[in-house]
Amino acid sequence: MNNVKKLTSKRLFLPIFCMLLVMMVNIIADIAAGNFAFSFFTISIRNGVLYGRLIDVLNRGSEVAILAIGMTLVVSASAGTDISVGSVMSLSAAFCCMLLAGYGVSSTSDLQVPLLVGVLAGILMGGVCGCFNGFLVAGLNVQPMVATLILYSAARAIGLLLCNNLIVYIRNESFQFFGGYCGFIPTPIVIAAVCVAVTAVLLRKTALGLYIQSVGINKKASRIAGLNSSKIIFLCYAVCGICAGIAGIVAASRISSADSNNIGMSYEMDAILAVALGGNSLGGGKFSLAGTIIGAYTIQAITTTLLAVGVSTAQAPVFKAVIVLIIVAIQAPPFKAFVKQRSVKRTLAKGGAAR
């Protein structure tokens, strides 16, 4: 009993438990469908690239993982969520493709500007959006969700304007690289890994991680202790915007086009879900980046599993919504208090019986 308690109180218990649960479901589904029981885990090399469902999960989950890095920082520092990330993704993809193809061109194979300029401009666009959100939240003290609601609606529309309401196709191999393969590994996995590594090093080797947590736990106390709280919150939103920009480029490169209406649709939900699944409190404060990343891939695994079982993409949100509600309900203070009360009562009853 005590061991179970110790295990469940570990920070990474929830994300790893969920991950294992999803894998179990996969194995059961495979057995039920008459496939090899561990076909979820088999990785092979076909046509010179890695192939397998696990690789697919890692590949498709990269955008959510990249978004979730920024989202973790935002949630931790400001106790709010940035719901504009999906729209910002589509805006930065549109901006990048507009630069590469030229305004009003719907399909092209040669690039108007160097690839690096376009990609960096796209990421920069994400950063600008993040700064805008950060200014509203940190500078003007607007509630994070409402502040980001502005770009949630506007960014996608601006993206459509930039593309002149077209889907801009870029049939160029150098652009397709970001969503394609780097050697035999899918590039999105590499990009996500680099993003995670850079953030982890920054948070570990500098005091930034500590600062963010302390601002999240108590903004006023941190300010009195000498931290510039609003600057740190601003920085978190800017990083979140940059992450959204990178994710947008990856998503655009994957389909080699800027489809403003569809890129990043409901990704904000997945990113927030990843943070919640990672065992981070949505009320701000302490965070664990590792948990978030596991959470992000768990979500992708859930999506892949749902699709494999035969649920349509439009219906999948129902399950995700239920999962979110269960997770936040478990983490809610009144629920925890209720469980504690019950366990205390039980031990009291046991003690009484022993006497």
Place this chain on the structure above:
Amino acid sequence: MKTKKKLNSNTLLLLITIVLFVVMYAAGCVMYSNKGFTHLQTFLNILINNAGLLCVACGMTCIMLTGGIDISVGSLIAMDCMFLVVGMESWKMNAVVLCILVLLIGLVFGAIQGFFIGYLQIQPFIVTMAGMFFGRGMTAVICSKQVSVSTNELFLKIANIKIKLPFGSYVNSKGIEQIPFIRVPVVVALVVLVVIFLMLRYTKFGRSLYAVGGNEQSAIMMGLDVKKTKLKAYMLSSFLCSIGGICYCLNTMSGSVQQALGLEMDAIASSVIGGTLLTGGVGNVIGSFFGVLINGTISSLVKTNGKLLSSWSNIAVAALLCFFIVLQSVFAKIKDSKK
């Protein structure tokens, strides 16, 4: 001695909204007078098109008074519409029974959300976001195709009723007299508006909404049941949203998964533009009414122009929302510095 009523920042916000609407509409009249913008019917069309939004905005205002937010409204409307249409077309049910069922769904939906928010103290945004995805997903579960009402006579009859106004008629270029009209949803929406206005002003529940939003701690100390008030507020919002859904369905006569996408944004924007403070405690449905009108005027201006992309109306509303949010925070800062 005369007691002069001082213009405080909240009434000022409302005043700005009303002036903005009048200016915007007047500009439209001047710019597009040849396209019929000056006729009374244009104004009534804005009302007809936004009747559903008006109901939703009333509910949203009540929620925002408590300091919360409800972004599930758009997908709840999609779910309601789909339920209504599929119920009428596939299950061949009575329209009245279906409407009552839809209202019940709204109440239950709101009760679940309210329970999570009030009693489990989870952030309203997260809960209603889950609600938003649940609603959108359930819409697809009910039916993933786009369906429309074609056989239910009662529903068609209600949707086609034209309530003609006794004034403002004019003769159009073909020499036919046009009598301005409104439809049933407008009447429903205006009734909702008046009822909510009276409720917020004169009932105990209405005042407790303000109290909870103004300062939750003091509300608890005053002896108000904050949890119950929040639960009731979210039930009210989802209920009004369901009424809005019926109005919406009477307008569009169809249901699809993509319906009312982003409506929550319009509703929130309307409330904020109408002077409802996001922090709670301050606001009025009359302001929200003008917010909805501004929203409708913008999209109607973009449509009348004909050359602009439809995304411009999205951007314009977002820009206005931004403007008002900044204005609110500036007012709040001035208030703080006075203290």
